[in-house]
Amino acid sequence: MFDHLKNKFPIEDHKWESYINCFHKLEVSAKTVLLNEGEISERIFIIEKGCIRCSFNKDGKDLTLQFFLEGGMVASIESFRKKIPSPISIETIEPSILWYIDKKNVDSILNDLLEIPELRDKIIDLIFERTFDYIKQFVSFIKDSPEQRYQNILKENPLIIKRIPQHYIASYLGITSVHLSRIKNKLRK
Numbered sequence: 001m002f003d004h005l006k007n008k009f010p011i012e013d014h015k016w017e018s019y020i021n022c023f024h025k026l027e028v029s030a031k032t033v034l035l036n037e038g039e040i041s042e043r044i045f046i047i048e049k050g051c052i053r054c055s056f057n058k059d060g061k062d063l064t065l066q067f068f069l070e071g072g073m074v075a076s077i078e079s080f081r082k083k084i085p086s087p088i089s090i091e092t093i094e095p096s097i098l099w100y101i102d103k104k105n106v107d108s109i110l111n112d113l114l115e116i117p118e119l120r121d122k123i124i125d126l127i128f129e130r131t132f133d134y135i136k137q138f139v140s141f142i143k144d145s146p147e148q149r150y151q152n153i154l155k156e157n158p159l160i161i162k163r164i165p166q167h168y169i170a171s172y173l174g175i176t177s178v179h180l181s182r183i184k185n186k187l188r189k
Contacts, residue, residue, distance in 0.1 A: 011119065015112070022105035026098045034074075034098075035090040041079035043100040047072050050096025051163055054088045055171070064171040066137070067093075067160050077130075080106075093164055146175045147183045 023046070028034075035041055037056055045052070052068045054076075065088055068074045076086035080103060092098075101109075113119045140149055150173060153160050160169065170180040 011113075011116070019109050022109065023099045023101050026100055027096070028092055028098065029095050030092055032092045032096070033089060034092065035076055035079075035086055035088075037087065037089045038085045039079075040083055041076040041086050042103055044073055044075040044080065044106060045090070046099045046101075047074065048097040048099060050098070051093040052090060052096065053093055053164070053168055053172075054090055056088050062171065063174075064168050067157075067164060067168075067172065069157075069159055069163070093168065141174065146173045146179065147186070149173050150180070150183050151187070 026045075034043075034045060034052070047068055047070050049070060052072070052074050054065045054068075054074070055062055056065060057063070074090055076088050076090065078084060079086035110123070113123060140152065144152070150169075153169070166180055167177050170177045173180065175183075
């Protein structure tokens with residue numbers, strides 16, 4: 001499970017063993033809420049198997065912000081970092097096998113790793129990658145039509161279309177399930 005992290009952050013094996021011991025395995029069913037909107041985030045999750053969505057409530061309506069699949073890291077970053085109420089909820093869509101680490105251990109590991117310049121640079125690069133993903137999603141939501149956003153999902157991450165229920169995809173696109181059905185029918189022609 002942690003091999004891809006070991007490849008990204010080449011450090012001594014004994015340090016990796018101590019870091020890996022900070023993670024805890026969690027097996028949960030579909031529709032398990034890992035964090036409720038308004039709670040303080042105390043954990044970062046890594047998905048070994050399954051699918052997670054981040055969402056928020058707007059005027060009683062559940063809106064999907066993002067999806068994460070195997071290998072993804074999920075947290076309410078603002079809440080986790082600043083110890084403020086989370087603006088989002090985090091919930092499994094499928095039965096999932098997750099690994100989590102708490103804030104105290106993350107802070108300890110980061111303090112350790114940030115003293116090594118090449119690892120510090122890799123961590124900063126990862127943070128910027130996530131930021132760029134958010135910017136791309138934000139710009140797409142403003143600039144692109146729902147049909148274009150759906151086509152982007154088809155092109156960039158077709159597993160989302162195969163694994164995630166249509167009503168969550170519609171919510172993510174900012175449209176109704178009926179409108180999504182029309183888009184799908186139009187693209188099939």
